[in-house]
Amino acid sequence: MLVPNSRGGEGEAYALIWTTVNGLAFLAVTAGALALFIRVVRRRYDYLRLGRKIGGRELGEALREAAARGTKRFAAEVFGQKKLLKDARSGVMHIVIFYGFILLQFGALDIVVRGLFGGPPPLPGYAVFELLQETTVALVLLAMGYATYRRYGEKLKRLKRGWKPSVVTWFIYSLMASVLLTLAFDRLRHGEEAAWTAPISSALASAFGGVGELGASIGFYVSWWAHLLILLSFLVYVPQSKHFHILTAPLNLLLKRTEPVGRLTKLDLEDETAETFGVGTVEHFTQKQMLDFYACVECGRCTNVCPASSTGKLLSPMHMIVKLRDHLIEKGAAVTSKSPWVPAFGAAEGGAHVMSEAAPAAIAGLPPPITDIAPTMAAQQAGWTLRPDAKPEEVALVGGVMTEEEIWACTTCRNCEDQCPVGNEHVDKIVDLRRHLVLMEGSLPHDGQRAMQNIERQGNPWGLSRSDRAKWIDELKLPQPAPADPLTRVPTVKENPNFDILFFVGSMGSYDNRTKKVSRAVARLLNEAGVDFAVLGNEEKGSGDTPRRLGNEMLFQQLAGENVATFEKYGVRRIVTACPHTYNALKNEYPEFGLAADVEVLHHTELLAQLVAEGRLQAKHEVKERVTYHDSCYLGRYNEVYEPPRDVLRAIPGVELIEMERSRSNGMCCGAGGGRMWMEETQGKRVNLARTEQALAVDPTVVASACPYCLTMVEDGTKLKNVEDRVKARDVAELLEAAVFGT
Template sequence: MLSLLNLLAFLALAGYATYLFAQLVYSRYLFVKLGKKADFERNLKERINAVLVNGFGQRKLFKDKKSGLMHLVLFYGFFIIQVGLIEIIIKGFIRGYEFPFGSSHKYFSLFEEWTVFLMLCAMVYAFYRRYIEKLRRLQLKRDAKAAFVIIALITLTLSVLLTLGFEKIMLGDSPDFFYSPFSGVITAAFSGLGKIAGTVLFYVFWWLHMITVFSFMVFVPQSKQAHEMFALFNLFFKKVGPVGRLKKIDFDDEEVEEYGVGKIEDFTRQQLIDLYACAECGRCTNMCPASVTGKTLSPMSLIVKLRDHLTEKGAVVTSRSPWMPSYVFGSSALSLSSRSGLAAEEISATVEMPNLVGDVITEEELWACTTCRNCEDQCPVANEHVDKIIDLRRYLVMTEGNMPHEATRYFQNIERQSNPWGINRKERSKWREERDDIHVPTVNEVEEFEYLFWVGSMGSFDKRSQKIVQSFAKIMNKAGISFAILGNEERNSGDTARRMGNEFLFQQLCEENISNFQAYGVKKIVTIDPHAYNTYKNEYPEFGLEAEVYHHTELIWKWIQEGRIKPVKEVKEAIAYHDSCYLGRYNNIYDIPRKILTSIPGVKILEMERNKENAMCCGAGGGRMWIEETQGKRINVERVEQALQLSPTLIGSNCPYCLTMLTDGTKAKEAEELVKTMDIAEIVERSLAG
């Protein structure tokens, strides 16, 4: 009779918990469906690889090795103990039940107990990191739900061992310290209680385990633990192809009245899956240059606020669904629907939802982003923060016409003179006149050329950056390379305009540039600017560009290998090398610049603590080069301080924007007399003979 009552109680609890779980999962499915359909590129090989490497392989998690190991134990332990859970459930109805594994069952028990014990150790370590070590990134979201997860999982694992331990006492069995080592200790410690007390405690801990399992099951979909369900889907459905590539807007679509994302449902479904995949681990914010220097932007907070807003609005919009229980509604929808019984359309019209841009996400947050992708590179579930920020910027710029005054001036200068300063475009090639030891022809001065040297606005007009293009021109002359520049016909690449949200201006420049390239039969492009390099290589092809695109460091290394140029003069410098975001995280080029520096006699490379894929942004990307920093510490100063810790004689870079920011940073630290700042091309030129 007792077993029957136990079974009925269990079935009632399991049925109700499963019902609630299904409703919650279905609600999130409906919320994601509110978004726009996204173009799905099949590319199954790349998608499956992403799931295997970052899902089952946990690669991104091992950027923090201690945390990575902890999560690896929890990830695989979770799957393993599900098998043991089935056996434990049956034990509650059939005394002494074991899977029919025969003599091999003892090995199953050994494996199960060690798995549970390691999971318990992992959760104790998680508690230590959050509440004793107080790891910075975990303090960003230190709330009751995080505490509940730790308590629940510790209870879950402990109750398994306690249940198995008291089962032995209930059955009158002796402890087995080899095949059941941890439950065996419990059995031995409480063996004097007797069978009756052992039976009572067995069911106490059996029910504690069952209640914890089902409570956690209902908790998961409505908390950060939802990433356990969404992460693998997110990895599979993430955008494929070049990282950071932005969506093209069709300006010929006359039905479109607003551009960018002004409402949560304007995001694609693919982007909305990101929101529920977020683990709130804080890795993104911990590495964000804006966040660590005191700006209002926190990539994690941005995702969480978008997720909560989607849940709130989704509950309102889908409230008429018979499958939608009241507890999945947001507070506004719940109070209104329960009070008045209004239909979904009436609720949607009556409930005053906060504005996505301005209320949920502030303008200060959006304009603080440098688009460096450090957040995305760190994210273990492949969330893409930057494209969401740019979509929201697009709404501000192209729909509301609302932007910082520096951005307005930038756009006007690009439109009028195709450079950020508004300098007369006819002065674009004057930099050639400052050195008589270099030969730099325009496309109109030669019959044919192999490479179009894209100088860019920085190289054309900025005095410091002109030295970079002059050095690279000298290198090309030494290597015997056939090249030409567009001269005064060169326009802006449009990359910065696109990242600042002005997609219309970007596409206009893109079409003009491609037309120009085609008119001069351009087949190969080389540039000193990683931003132009990225957009020409990864974004222009969608608009019709057919050309090979190179960064100047790629060709310098190629020519060194071919023997076209030979660094022979000793350059006695201890160089703190800075990785630019658009060459590094956007295009995965880290080793080539280092190989170039290593080939130069006398050079010693000093690696900053944050280097390669973890390198900190200089602060210029995403249009921040042209917008004054008014919050917190200047990003370029923080980066220069990291370099100065190594006591270098020179800070090296591969980007004119980075070089400008680093130079300004050394001046701010009053170190410009002690530490030089140079581009790799300038360093190589110093080492060439003649």
């Protein structure tokens, strides 16, 4: 055996030959692996470039601009692992692996130097590095052990199991073992004594102490080459697997939206050159949206919190991204005639993945748990199958990849996006698919279509007369403590042209019998606080949130334009509304349609909290209730309004405020967002029932909310559970009304 340690002149010659051959082999293998890595990344980049530009810019240009801006958020999410720590145990585990691999890259260089030049580099403080290296290896092995337990021992439902998720586990175990064995045999071949700065390799060297000088050299180079080949194989494997996120996730986070999360992309409906609106083929997605596909790590956090997945609908945000990624790669390979697999041997030729029409129903009846994603996970796994006879370029995006059932199941609650550690944005993709269905194919579930037609004709989802929009004022007469007191009125903008705040009542607050009581409470409280306000009355139109989330961008833009014109007509400068969906539309989306930047938009809980803090509203009467507050998605996750509703509740004497297990940023949707308010649930468990069960778990007497949709859904949930006699659903304004005026 030719080894560098051979004695004598002939041995030195052999050692020189070995060192030369070993070095050349190292260069050849490393260069080959790097060439394969570059090839596979380049091919996936070519697939990505099939997508639309990002605001008129290619991906590279958009990345350069984003990097030039630089953000603290990017650093917090990439290096601080902020999103991952939402699940503390998984987060800590991942931080150990993340930083462990960064440190071990220096260790890899150290090992390369040992194999090429005969020993460790003569650097000051090397002993400290040696200790850090071995400690890091031990911590990574512990973290990987816990990761394996989470997947195969604890069997978290959100994590996939099988050979694919296991490959990287064995890569890392083998890589860590090769590091320790290389260091141990290196100690033996140099005759180094055991050292406290290298505890693990010293112990291993002691265990292999009888192999002799030749055995130590053989053991070293076998371990050294094993380490190199595993490392380079992993390098080539990464971009061909979900672990491409190692490279793409930081880029994805760098490109993360800077505009409000509640603002959907505006369509230029007057563009005569546009061939389509929305997304009908995978190429209609932007390159940033496609980057999401590559960034997905398949951790399942999005699916785990999705109200549709949790209640047995077919939609799973994780599987949506994965299916779109598979489709992009298959279609991209067909269009570019370049195999996505490098090396290409063993890759299946022909065929494409298609969502089977025979995908099993996710769930039947109501399962014992409050929520359960297992049926949806199983249905997606069974449904996404490879059909050898299918051609990727002929597979329909809607129907073949994403079923209409999945597309319409989304409540747009954004819990998936809030949980995603790599910055994937799921909601815009769902809405873009809906836009294509509605604007290009005229396809919309029947009950949703009926709501759209009613909004088009009468300005509200029920189709009630436009002229009845202000009838709630007369139907719910305000108390008249003093017959001549003008503050008990609800004036229109014509009656009070010098108003300070416009009370935008919305369709629910104007027409829905239950929500009219909330409108009444808000009006009474504004009067009591001396707020100079007015309403638009019959001149008010729906905000357009429902049409926009259902994909009818044309109707939304029409409503937005008409409302903005009315605001300008009456010089509106401050708006308050009791509907978070309207609040989000006015605050985040209307500025793109002409609403002046200096118009202040408030949710009624923000204004009420302010009035209470200023002492303009006095909660004098005790309201003895055990209250749990349900966070509206469009108020909380979309606009970060968590404290004002709670501040109001804390100010009410007698109220005991308790939190549900899922609250604030992780609060579960009531099931009504994204236009689902106007569509029946035909599969699985009702989302509002699951959310009501979560509320009942803390034994409240009142479930408080600050959204008309949430109020309706929770109230229906208490009826389904037959607890409406002992557990009431109330808006925050109604509880404050009782405290201010007495019940």
